[in-house]
Amino acid sequence: xxxxxxxxxxxxxxxxxxxxxxxxxxxxxxxxxxxxxxxxxxxxxxxxxxxxxxxxxxxxxxxxxxxxxxxxxxxxxxxxxxxxxxxxxxxxxxxxxxxxxxxxxxxxxxxxxxxxxxxxxxxxxxxxxxxxxxxxxxxxxxxxxxxxxxxxxxxxxxxxxxxxxxxxxxxxxxxxxxxxxxxxxxxxxxxxxxxxxxxxxxxxxxxxxx
Amino acid sequence: xxxxxxxxxxxxxxxxxxxxxxxxxxxxxxxxxxxxxxxxxxxxxxxxxxxxxxxxxxxxxxxxxxxxxxxxxxxxxxxxxxxxxxxxxxxxxxxxxxxxxxxxxxxxxxxxxxxxxxxxxxxxxxxxxxxxxxxxxxxxxxxxxxxxxxxxxxxxxxxxxxxxxxxxxxxxxxxxxxxxxxxxxxxxxxxxxxxxxxxxxxxxxxxxxx
Numbered sequence: 184x185x186x187x188x189x190x191x192x193x194x195x196x197x198x199x200x201x202x203x204x205x206x207x208x209x210x211x212x213x214x215x216x217x218x219x220x221x222x223x224x225x226x227x228x229x230x231x232x233x234x235x236x237x238x239x240x241x242x243x244x245x246x247x248x249x250x251x252x253x254x255x256x257x258x259x260x261x262x263x264x265x266x267x268x269x270x271x272x273x274x275x276x277x278x279x280x281x282x283x284x285x286x287x288x289x290x291x292x293x294x295x296x297x298x299x300x301x302x303x304x305x306x307x308x309x310x311x312x313x314x315x316x317x318x319x320x321x322x323x324x325x326x327x328x329x330x331x332x333x334x335x336x337x338x339x340x341x342x343x344x345x346x347x348x349x350x351x352x353x354x355x356x357x358x359x360x361x362x363x364x365x366x367x368x369x370x371x372x373x374x375x376x377x378x379x380x381x382x383x384x385x386x387x388x389x390x391x392x393x
Numbered sequence: 394x395x396x397x398x399x400x401x402x403x404x405x406x407x408x409x410x411x412x413x414x415x416x417x418x419x420x421x422x423x424x425x426x427x428x429x430x431x432x433x434x435x436x437x438x439x440x441x442x443x444x445x446x447x448x449x450x451x452x453x454x455x456x457x458x459x460x461x462x463x464x465x466x467x468x469x470x471x472x473x474x475x476x477x478x479x480x481x482x483x484x485x486x487x488x489x490x491x492x493x494x495x496x497x498x499x500x501x502x503x504x505x506x507x508x509x510x511x512x513x514x515x516x517x518x519x520x521x522x523x524x525x526x527x528x529x530x531x532x533x534x535x536x537x538x539x540x541x542x543x544x545x546x547x548x549x550x551x552x553x554x555x556x557x558x559x560x561x562x563x564x565x566x567x568x569x570x571x572x573x574x575x576x577x578x579x580x581x582x583x584x585x586x587x588x589x590x591x592x593x594x595x596x597x598x599x600x601x602x603x
Contacts, residue, residue, distance in 0.1 A: 197414040197573070204407040204546065207438040208601045214440040223444060228417040230424040234433060234442035285574075306574070323578055335574030336414065337550065344580055357581035358596035362603070363407070364516070364545030366584030367577040368533055370554055371567035374576035386568035391418045393572070 184212040184350065187245035187274060189290075190224040190235050193257020198284040199233070201339035202249055205347045205359045217242055219267045227254040228392065239270040244277035247346065251339065252285025252305060254393065262293040272296070280346060282331035284339035291332070292317055300327040305335045306376035321377060337374070340365065394422045394560065397455035397484060399500075400434040400445050403467020408494040409443070411549035412459055415557045415569045427452055429477045437464040438602065449480040454487035457556065461549065462495025462515060464603065472503040482506070490556060492541035494549035501542070502527055510537040515545045516586035531587060547584070550575065 186206055188199050199216070207214050218224050221238035225231075250271070252258065261267055271294040275281045283291050288304040291297050292315025302317040303325040312319040323338045324331065324345055333342040344365070348356035373383055387393075396416055398409050409426070417424050428434050431448035435441075460481070462468065471477055481504040485491045493501050498514040501507050502525025512527040513535040522529040533548045534541065534555055543552040554575070558566035583593055597603075 195414075196410045200406045200410040203438075203440070204405075207440060208603070210600060210602060212602075214438065216441050223442075228413075228424065230413070230417060230446070231426050232433075232444035234444060236440070323574075323576070335572075337573050337575045337577060340547065341578050341580070348580065353581070354592070354596065355600070357583040358593040358601060360579055360581050360583045361586060361589050361593045362545075362597045362601055363547050364533075364584055364586060365547045365577075365579050366533070367547060367575075367579065368551050369570055369575050369577065370551070370558060371563070371570045373567040373570045374574055376571060376574060379571050382564070383568040383571045386564065387572045390420060390565070391568060391572055392420060392422075393418070 184209065184246050185215060186212060186247040186249065187215045187217055187242055188249045189239065189251065190216055190218045190233050191253065191257050191261050192225050193227045193254040194224055194233070194251050195253045195285065195336060196226040196231060196233065197336050198251030198253065198287065198339050201337060202251070202284050202343040204363060205340070205343035208359050208362055209347060209351055209355070215242060219264060227257060239267065239274070242274065245274050246278060247280045248274050248278045250283040250287035250290045252287040258286050258289050261290045268294045278329065280329055280331055282342060282346070284333050284342060285335045288312070288332045297330065300330055301325050302327070302332040303334050304332060394419065394456050395425060395454070396422060396457040396459065397425045397427055397452055398459045399449065399461065400426055400428045400443050401463065401467050401471050402434050403437045403464035404434055404443070404461055405463045405495065405546060406436040406441060406443065407546050408461030408463065408497065408549050411547060412461065412494050412553040414550070414573060415553035418569050418572055419557060419561055419565070425452060429474060437467060449477065452484065455484050456488060457490045457492070458484050458488045460493040460497035460500045462497040468496050468499050471500045478504045488539065490539055490541055492552060492556070494543050494552060495545045498522070498542045507540065510540055511535050512537070512540070512542040513544050514542060
């Protein structure tokens with residue numbers, strides 16, 4: 184089983200790392216981090232570089248292909264790259280599962296892989312889904328045939344576990360949930376954007392670093 | 394505000410990245426990833442390198458110092474390094490908060506920073522806490538004065554949010570919970586090691602990659 188995860192300058196570190204953690208615990212599974220050219224990528228917060236092991240053009244096939252999200256400039260740069268889009272389309276033709284975390288769905292959309300499909304994405308990116316011919320669901324995880332898309336950042340952990348369940352069954356996936364001690368305790372209960380207060384939304388937009 | 398996070402060969406990627414994500418969203422905050430020598434560190438699963446921006450010896454002070462966990466060999470190598478232990482002790486003398494995720498508590502313990510304190514850690518590392526003079530709590534997060542320790546892997550996200558709350562107050566931290574869309578949906582409810590089934594524990598120990 185080969186799982187390919189894209190990195191790019193501006194990627195939100197927790198998007199690829201959160202979806203990777205449960206998948207990397209599966210037996211007989213290889214995770215291949217790739218970037219467009221194979222060089223290290225700076226995370227969106229600017230504090231860390233993630234070093235992939237290959238350029239995407241040098242990977243011939245993938246059982247699972249996953250595209251994380253990131254800062255708008257980073258997403259835009261991926262969307263603008265015809266070479267990257269065509270490598271994503273090429274790999275997609277070899278996958279059993281193609282998926283995205285957060286605004287990674289915009290890259291899948293730009294590669295024309297979500298046309299006519301239902302898709303989840305970052306709540307502030309929802310309007311772009313129609314532009315790519317997809318229908319925004321607002322769900323934390325949406326599966327439409329082999330296309331699995333998730334909402335923002337931490338939803339990637341849930342996506343990783345859902346894919347583990349699909350690949351390896353309930354008992355292995357439930358054990359991975361234990362291995363990650365995934366017994367989360369959100370302190371405020373404010374993590375769902377669909378019932379977030381205007382005050383918290385405005386702090387996210389105007390005060391926090393994104 | 395300067396937050397220093399240690400990396401080392403064998404680190405579990407989600408430990409430093411999970412605790413970092415909420416903290417990196419705080420305004421006026423700099424995250425400095427360090428390693429013993431400043432060179433990139435291979436994650437415990439072997440699939441990615443994380444590039445720090447400095448050697449720990451070159452960082453003069455920190456408001457917050459955080460030590461993630463990782464594979465036993467990686468933890469042991471950190472514990473064995475007298476230079477690393479003394480740099481951790483030196484930085485700790487400058488912090489308002491010193492903390493750990495998962496088995497990172499063993500490194501804090503080896504630096505003699507948990508003696509006489511209550512501490513959380515990875516459930517399979519609990520017996521080591523007494524060796525370092527600390528009392529294992531079994532909690533997801535334990536705070537003892539300025540020492541904040543957490544349980545396994547995903548508990549680091551909760552630790553990061555707890556530190557955000559302490560530093561920036563409820564409204565900012567609640568907004569960070571929204572920005573991360575931290576509305577987790579563990580599919581099985583098996584993430585708590587204190588009520589895990591023997592079957593899942595044995596799959597974790599014998600079948601999964603750690």
